[in-house]
Amino acid sequence: MFGRCVTGLVWVTSCVFLLAAFTPPKVAPWESKPCAIDGVEGEVRCGTYEVLENRADSNGRRIPLKIVVLAARAAEREPDPLFILAGGPGQAATDNAKFIARTFAQVRARRDIVLVDQRGTGGSNPLSCDLYGRSAQDHLRDLLPLRALRQCVARWQEHADLRFYTSVLAMADIDEVRAALGYERINLFGTSYGTRTAQVYMRQFPDRVRAVILKGVTPITTPLTLPMARDAQRSWDLLCEDCAADPTCHAAFPNLNDEFEAVFARLERESRSTGKAKSRM
Known part of the structure; x- marks a missing residue:
């Protein structure tokens, strides 16, 4: 019974927002x-x-x-x-x-x-919040640090x-x-x-x-962030396939994917810091 009441409340609340x-x-x-x-x-x-x-x-x-x-x-x-x-x-x-x-x-x-x-x-x-510092390296760390995100939410709720x-x-x-x-x-x-x-x-x-x-269509039914890693991997795989099938590209990059994977493996063993960087945007 409680579950039905909660479901009904959520439905009514959603209807109120849509009607508004x-x-x-x-x-x-x-x-x-x-x-x-x-x-x-x-x-x-x-x-x-x-x-x-x-x-x-x-x-x-x-x-x-x-x-x-x-x-x-x-x-x-x-x-x-x-x-x-x-x-x-x-x-x-x-x-x-x-x-x-x-x-x-x-x-x-x-x-x-x-x-x-x-x-x-x-x-x-604006609901803007500086989750990162000035270093470009910060953008390669956790995408949404929970503690920082909570601080942002508290700040937004003030206005x-x-x-x-x-x-x-x-x-x-x-x-x-x-x-x-x-x-x-x-x-x-x-x-x-x-x-x-x-x-x-x-x-x-x-x-x-x-x-x-x-x-660059984003369908309404597709979550914005969840498929990004999968889609990025598929795009890379297709790029490698196209390069392998193209004589000029294959001659210039005969081992494109292997070289790419080698870079990742090296970074896993010996991480590198970008240091300070200024955005060009």
């Missing part, structure tokens, strides 16, 4: 101002738009979402913009404004490009309810931003984790989607 995500909020106008971004030409507008952290609690905490709009260059613009959905999860779309403006220059000729830092990223109540930082709610935010900016339908571009959020948006708001571009 799909409940249309009262959309306020977006207040923006012209801004300058190094390396980005043309009209750029920046601002924030507040959304409810818990969409079922109108009196609860509000999250300011950081937004950058790279305005279309032509006087006659298409009505449907391109929304860029960042990867990660955890990347901030606005951090890549310069790269996006250059990469999507042809798209921007006639369409606005909209960058939104999703809740918990970038300038939108966020972690239950509400999900892909479903983030895409509800995106649709609210769409409405606030006055767009009827939008185009989506997602890469890596951004392909997953694009699929979530398509599922939640199919009538608001004109077109979708997915690069």
Whole structure:
């Protein structure tokens, strides 16, 4: 009986969160101002738009979402913009404004490009935490040290309810931003984790989607981290097979996999430290 009650409680709680995500909020106008971004030409507008952290609690905490709009260059613009959905999860779309403006220059000729830092990223109540030091070697140690992770969670809980930082709610935010900016339908571009959020948006708001571009698709049904080691090994095995079948590659690397395994074996016997290193990202 207790098990049934617990199961029912979990089901009801899940339904509450889903209903909150799909409940249309009262959309306020977006207040923006012209801004300058190094390396980005043309009209750029920046601002924030507040959304409810818990969409079922109108009196609860509000999250300011950081937004950058790279305005279309032509006087006659298409009505449907391109929304860029960042990867990660955890990347901030606005951090890549310069790269996006250059990469999507042809798209921007006639369409606005909209960058939104999703809740918990970038300038939108970020859930960032320095798990490592400055050494590149630290990134090769335990992926998620439990003690450090607990410290991060405690820090996040000072300004966020972690239950509400999900892909479903983030895409509800995106649709609210769409409405606030006055767009009827939008185009989506997602890469890596951004392909997953694009699929979530398509599922939640199919009538608001004109077109979708997915690069490096991550299916909704696939756990983000669990298959990584297996998939990486398969990719390496296929690379070795392709090299062995290619005369030029085979001549240059006749024992590619053996040499690779030898490096790992040597590191197992005699570990090496990278020392201090500075990121080039």
